[in-house]
Amino acid sequence: MTSDLIADLVVILGTGGTIAGTATDASDNVGYTAAQLGVAQLVSAVPSLAARRLETEQVAQLDSKDMDFATWQLLAAAVARHLARPEVSGLVITHGTDTLEETAWFLQRVLAPAKPVVITAAMRPATALQKDGPQNLLDAVAVALDPGASGVLVAFGGSVHSAGQVRKVHSYRVDAFASADGARLAAVEEGQVRWLARLSPAEPPLGLPAIARPAAQWPRVQILLNHVGADGGIVRALLAQGVDGLVVAGTGNGTLSNALEAALREAQAQGVRVVRSTRCDAGPVTSSADALPSAGASGPVKARIDLLLALLDES
Numbered sequence: 001m002t003s004d005l006i007a008d009l010v011v012i013l014g015t016g017g018t019i020a021g022t023a024t025d026a027s028d029n030v031g032y033t034a035a036q037l038g039v040a041q042l043v044s045a046v047p048s049l050a051a052r053r054l055e056t057e058q059v060a061q062l063d064s065k066d067m068d069f070a071t072w073q074l075l076a077a078a079v080a081r082h083l084a085r086p087e088v089s090g091l092v093i094t095h096g097t098d099t100l101e102e103t104a105w106f107l108q109r110v111l112a113p114a115k116p117v118v119i120t121a122a123m124r125p126a127t128a129l130q131k132d133g134p135q136n137l138l139d140a141v142a143v144a145l146d147p148g149a150s151g152v153l154v155a156f157g158g159s160v161h162s163a164g165q166v167r168k169v170h171s172y173r174v175d176a177f178a179s180a181d182g183a184r185l186a187a188v189e190e191g192q193v194r195w196l197a198r199l200s201p202a203e204p205p206l207g208l209p210a211i212a213r214p215a216a217q218w219p220r221v222q223i224l225l226n227h228v229g230a231d232g233g234i235v236r237a238l239l240a241q242g243v244d245g246l247v248v249a250g251t252g253n254g255t256l257s258n259a260l261e262a263a264l265r266e267a268q269a270q271g272v273r274v275v276r277s278t279r280c281d282a283g284p285v286t287s288s289a290d291a292l293p294s295a296g297a298s299g300p301v302k303a304r305i306d307l308l309l310a311l312l313d314e315s
């Protein structure tokens with residue numbers, strides 16, 4: 001028997017952010033409070049979305065600087081639940097810009113969805129004179145309905161980025177995201193998605209059981225930086241506090257001062273997992289047998305997610 005069910009439903013999950021933020025003065029682009037409007041209000045502010053088959057669910061309501069593991073667990077479970085519905089074409093997640101790339105990479109690693117999960121956000125609050133949220137939301141829905149889309153994607157400022165490549169590259173500009181070490185995947189122009197690059201084949205998903213442990217018991221993985229005069233003090237302070245993993249954002253190709261490297265090797269000898277990334281905006285850290293393990297092409301925050309997930313898997 002053939003099914004005539006059309007997968008044309010987009011579920012929009014709200015988590016807060018500036019896209020849902022409000023200020024008392026429309027000309028104030030920075031003195032606002034994030035995460036004030038519900039996701040249903042964001043949708044109703046875009047009249048042309050009334051022509052789409054949409055559902056909304058408020059999963060969280062926070063400023064994404066405060067995103068946490070428990071909210072990630074809730075979000076991943078909600079995403080998986082809606083993706084399993086045959087009538088769903090894809091999902092949109094409204095999020096803050098500040099940690100958007102971390103949530104994108106986390107969801108990609110855990111779920112590696114075949115259907116599109118499109119994260120969007122805004123650099124200006126919903127009350128601003130030049131608000132960018134409504135257009136970004138409209139574009140994200142177009143991507144979620146596009147037959148060429150799959151995996152966790154970011155739709156922002158008329159561009160589509162993969163979860164692996166996307167980085168917030170500007171603290172104020174409306175065009176705040178870029179594919180840091182590759183091409184943007186697509187442009188969204190007047191509701192049309194114009195693909196510019198092929199989607200890379202995804203690694204298999206880790207699955208929800210991989211993140212089932214209570215959030216308070218997740219490994220402690222910290223990020224630190226090499227810089228002029230870097231010594232081992234921070235590493236030793238973290239060891240004294242208790243830490244399971246360290247991601248060091250080295251200079252250039254993951255280079256470390258002698259003192260910092262010595263302290264990291266002490267940490268490694270004590271059973272702490274150490275990974276070397278780069279503080280450069282893009283590019284890999286090449287691996288070598290006598291150096292601390294490389295994060296490959298993952299920047300520090302995504303390398304931290306990889307290490308967190310590896311440690312969850314091992315324990």
Ligand code: SIN
Binds near residue numbers: 019
């Ligand atoms: C946030 O990340 O939640 C606030 C900042 C933003 O969305 O631009």
